[in-house]
Amino acid sequence: AQSVTQLGSHVSVSEGALVLLRCNYSSSVPPYLFWYVQYPNQGLQLLLKYTTGATLVKGINGFEAEFKKSETSFHLTKPSAHMSDAAEYFCALTGNQFYFGTGTSLTVIP
Amino acid sequence: NAGVTQTPKFRILKIGQSMTLQCTQDMNHNYMYWYRQDPGMGLKLIYYSVGAGITDKGEVPNGYNVSRSTTEDFPLRLELAAPSQTSVYFCASSLDRVNGYTFGSGTRLTVV
Numbered sequence: 001a002q003s004v005t006q007l008g009s010h011v012s013v014s015e016g017a018l019v020l021l022r023c024n025y026s027s028s029v030p031p032y033l034f035w036y037v038q039y040p041n042q043g044l045q046l047l048l049k050y051t052t053g054a055t056l057v058k059g060i061n062g063f064e065a066e067f068k069k070s071e072t073s074f075h076l077t078k079p080s081a082h083m084s085d086a087a088e089y090f091c092a093l094t095g096n097q098f099y100f101g102t103g104t105s106l107t108v109i110p
Numbered sequence: 111n112a113g114v115t116q117t118p119k120f121r122i123l124k125i126g127q128s129m130t131l132q133c134t135q136d137m138n139h140n141y142m143y144w145y146r147q148d149p150g151m152g153l154k155l156i157y158y159s160v161g162a163g164i165t166d167k168g169e170v171p172n173g174y175n176v177s178r179s180t181t182e183d184f185p186l187r188l189e190l191a192a193p194s195q196t197s198v199y200f201c202a203s204s205l206d207r208v209n210g211y212t213f214g215s216g217t218r219l220t221v222v
Contacts, residue, residue, distance in 0.1 A: 009150065034210050043114075043200055043213035044153075051208055090152065094207045097168070098143070102152035 002027045004093045006101035014109045019063075019078040021104045023091030026072065032094040033074040035065055038103075039087045047089075050074065061085070081108045112136050116201050116214035123191045123221045131186040131217050133201030141204040142184040143168075143211070144176065146197040153200065159184055191221045 007022035025031055032051050036044040048059025055067040061084075065076045074091060086108045091101040117132045135142065140161045145153040155168030159178040173195060175187040184203075188195060198218050202211040 032208055036211075036213075041216075043215045044202075044211070045213070046210045049210050092210075094210075097155060097158070098207070098211065100145075100153045102150065 002029075002031070002093055002095040002099055004091050004099050004101040006089075006091050006104050008104055009102065010105045010107070012107040012109060013081045015083055016080050019076070019081045019085065019106065021076040021089050021091075021106065023065075023074045023076065023101060024072050025074060025091075025093050027093060027095055029095060033065075033067060034092040034094070035059065035063070035074075035076050036090040036092060037061075037087050038090065044090060047076070081106075083108050083110065114201055114203055114212050114214035116199075116217050118217060119215065120218050121220070123188075123219065125191060125193065125221060127191050128187070128189050129191070129219075131188070131199055131201075131219075133184045133186065133214060134182050135184075135201075135203040135212070136182065137203060137205070137212065138181060139203035139205050139212070140181070141206065142178065143202045143204075144174070144184070144186045145200045145202065146170065147200060147216075148197050156186065156199075188219075193221050195219065196221045 003026045005024045034049045035047040038044045050067045058064045063078045093099045114135045143158045144156040154170045157176040159165045201214040
């Protein structure tokens, strides 16, 4: 069975602070993992993806994520939060289908 | 480059009415998908297609139908609309399972 679990439906950080959004996965085959961002009243936009190779992947807007097979995790980070980062973030996994997490809403406090 | 285009953006339906949500992509992607998004529930897959003439059910197909007569178009049909179908609907496409999705901007549907 394949699944994605996002830990924490709401995360608040101060502007300039570290952003950490957690994602754990379950997969019986090597997974392809993705992070998407959704701004209010918009569709989802691909932030970054891991397929094979380097386990630390960099995406748009200064975000990055590290694939850790031993921990079955693919957490999303950004060193310094900006007000424009406030959005909904979805972790996703590709197997037989595309599996989305339930999302994490990020609030950035000025 | 339009990407994935969804129409309409908003719609209010009365219970029992029918409608078609349109989705078109201009990227020559084989895979196309319909999702619904409800608050706090993430995205649920309704139907998907791996190519023209091929469709398959996702997680929540009841009350919906799809067709894929061309590579570009993947309309979603709602028959006998019910309040439970009030949601935001997203169409997406992908070249394959490795490269991730390109999403449309969504259709916000309210059934009253």
